[in-house]
Amino acid sequence: MGLIIANVKKRPTRTIVSILAVSLGVVMILLFVGLTQGMLKDSAYRTQNIKADLLFQPPGSSLLLALNNATMPIRIKDKLLEVDGIRHVSPMLHQFSKQSFSLIFGIDPQSFNQVSGDGIIVMEGRLFQAPFECIVDDVYQQSHHTKLGDTLNILNHTFTIVGFFKSGIAARILVPLETLQDLNDSKEKASIFYIKCDSDSRIEPVYQHLLHVDPFKGYNVTRASDIYKVMASNLPGLKEFTAAIIVSAVLISFLVILLTMYTTITERTREIGILKSLGASKGYIVNLILKESMLLTVVGVGVGLVLTFLATRVLHMLYPSLPFEIRLEWIIYVAFIALASGIFGSTYPAYRAARQDPVEALMYE
């Protein structure tokens, strides 16, 4: 171990670059996965907290509202209320705000509270009553340092903030449904109908009815309990993009470790000759090189975890509403693939070192 540590310390710049390359891969994967998983989970959590039993959406639309603008006629609400087992239906129209990088929900407070039960808990101020009034949640309030009476620009119109509601439900900004319909050129339209059934036992029959019976056949219907799963599976290209990030990170680690260990063994050709003259076997030399790359990789993973932690703290300070979820299983997974790339990256140099002719190695200048 003494020789390995001494070798690593001998070329500090190369060691630092190798460690940073491995840590970059760790940071890339964890930040990306943490952000996507966090956003998905946060979105699912807030949707589930509406406490609707079913979500009814236009055909071909996605639960990831930021990614779709599909709407449907609001009169469908009346048809839905005619279905046996449905007690309440609340329409919602959404708009993605590029300014605040968040979703804005246009809701009808009366029907929304009917579906939701607890409804929207206003902590300060009041619900909107006029067309260009809005309420924001406490996370938005803290991150944007807003106070009652401040204004928000939505679709080139000024809204006055009249209340702060408890976060964890729907969106961060809520406005009157009719106002958003007007501004969005979606009069008498809705993005989602939140459905409350008579009882839990009625959820499945209603769900099956909406899936298979006209005029609802073809619309997207989701059980509240399936929201996260459906969201994760509906996000277009998520798996592919995640795979691309992982492959890029693995390739960076692999290539840097390969290059580092390759230059290392070239530089230490003579030392390998000395080891052979001392009776070191090929396995011993392979083991030595692999251990050195493992040391670099393990430190790289550790540095990567620290950098990821620091990056999430900084991002959280800059964008308090940005949700991250970095789970232990992903940390283990990332550590594993970083170690694997380290092993694979050093395998060829280790093999080459072990195969070196001892006499030629001893004569190497």
Added chain:
Amino acid sequence: MQDIVTISNLTKIYRIGKVDVPALRGVNLRIKRGEFIAVMGPSGCGKSTLLHIMGGLLSPTSGDVLIEDRNLGRCSDRERTEIRRAKIGFVFQRFNLFSTISARENLQLARQIRGNGTFDTHTVEEILGILGLQDKMDHKPLEMSGGEQQRVALARALINRPALILADEPTGNLDTVNSQIVLTMLRDLNLRFNQTVVMITHNSEAASYAHRIVEMRDGQILRQPRSELLVEHEDIFSR
């Protein structure tokens, strides 16, 4: 005394491009256990090739090289490595210590490669005492003089108590004073531990420390004069 090295009809031909270059042409040599021999000859006469083959670093083209009862010429690379690890210690002209670790760690590395438990602490202390290295053990090679480095290299070669020490111009990089110190130590260690020493040298003064001088030219051994020291040495062991 029993032979520790028996070399018969040894040839080594290097292929350089399409040309065969003979380095050894039918070498025959017997070396007794506890003997200290010097191999002399001009550059390119095959001294180093002979030493490398005896150390299992090179394989011969033909002929037999018996180290005790093992024929290196018929061993696999793995077997030659095992023999080298168990029976042979090298000392080089350029010391060949690991510069990034201390003298103690250099010795520990040799122990680690050999595997623990084959020698006792008393022997280690004795070797360090003879070599005068007790207070230098935590120094890195570059913090030592050439003579001290070569003594550490000697300690490393001896620490596993190999039967055969192969020294390739061990005084080639040393001044006269340090050369004498290292050669005296090599001879003392040879006497103390009865380890066989084969030393390559260009220097006839260095060769005079040996029991026997083997002269080589054009890949062949010319003559093997018996030195008075060998007579003395045999006398000591016979008693």
